[in-house]
Amino acid sequence: MTPAARISAAIEVLDDIIGRRRPAADALKDWGLSRRFAGSKDRAAIASLVYDALRRKASSGYAMASEEPRALVLGMLAGLRGLAVAEIAELCSGENHAPGRLSDDETALLTAFSAGDAPGWIQADVPEWLWPSFEAAFGQAAIEEGQALAARAPIDLRVNRLKARRREVAAALAHAQPEEGAWSPDALRFQPGHDGRGPSLQTEPGFFAGAFEIQDEGSQLVTLLAGARPGDTVVDLCAGAGGKTLALAALMANRGNLYATDLDGRRLAPLHDRLARSGAAIVDIRIPRSRGHEPLEDVAGKADLVLVDAPCTGSGTWRRNPDAKWRVRPGALAERIKDQAEVLARAARLVRPGGRIAYVTCSMLPEENDEAIRAFLGKTPGFAPIAPIDALTGAESDFSLLARFATEFGLQLSPRRTGTDGFYLACLRRGD
Incomplete structure (x- = not known):
């Protein structure tokens, strides 16, 4: 053609x-x-x-x-x-x-x-009904944040620590001109070409060997900052296809217990092949038998960390899914807020005294982020937010620069701020 x-x-x-x-x-x-x-x-x-x-x-x-x-x-x-x-x-x-x-x-x-003379939501290429949320989140920078979300996204990969090192993968993919990630020590980035396309990384030998997975650097970063350690008991409560599960297993160095589950068991299907490729040996996939079934009943009150990759509108991924922002409707936001409250309540039952919840969304909307945490804290005694600077200080690398992007309860990443997809992370500790 x-x-x-x-x-x-x-x-x-x-x-x-x-x-x-x-x-x-x-x-x-x-x-x-x-x-x-x-x-x-x-x-x-x-x-x-x-x-x-x-x-x-x-x-x-x-x-x-x-x-x-x-x-x-x-x-x-x-x-x-x-x-x-x-x-x-x-x-x-x-x-x-x-x-x-x-x-x-x-x-x-x-x-x-x-x-240039259009209303802010038009300049930002954000749905009009969501514009007040963007302005609440970003103030005078809301237009620039929306414009960054309307740009093309790079392709990021996460080097699998269980099988490879970043320098080795970078050398193997030198023909595709990789760049080291700005934040994650495991990230390599590939810029899109003039036509918006990037390299076909999933046809590379290293992919089939499990040396790397495709994962946005922001997703890698919030998983790392969640604080999983070797030997911990960790739950990935909304695991889906398992991108964060695989990253957690690598961060835990294949030591400890890692449970992966999802309310929609069908979403877990791709995880089996991905686990076999990755070499992750500590993952126990728990598939619910029905909507009300809790497949982690035996873990209740025992988890050191529960990662809640909460269902959300996905506004932080609009660079990769630009059609989604024009299809989302207010009813969907209300439904996601309800889902978020339910999954946080479930996480609270699983975490041990002294343990913590890491709440993650790929959203830029305060209603799904700080406001969700505020609502949870208001009706769940015994939990307290961990100050973002404390979460950063305890990380394996120096992430102190991220403190600039702290919100009331967490951190807000965005294409404009961090060059990543839009991710939110808040950490909560259960009292002893």
């Missing part, structure tokens, strides 16, 4: 996503299945165009005076990819499956392209 034909395809896919409120991945998959002529490079390029358009949906729509898929793609080409009007016009020839020619209005809007 030509570059122009790919743009036409992206407009078509975007129309399906917006018109039917579908996840982008589903729309792209269906498009590819019905267009067998499109090769893997074509599909990847089209996906990149679609996701880029969704990143800047509000600001492009404002600058182009339209939220039609064509306007959003044209605006993205100008605003994110930096194409000149003449370059965009050349791609829109109307010939050989290219988009139709630019109208006079489109040419004028692209020439004057700007959203």
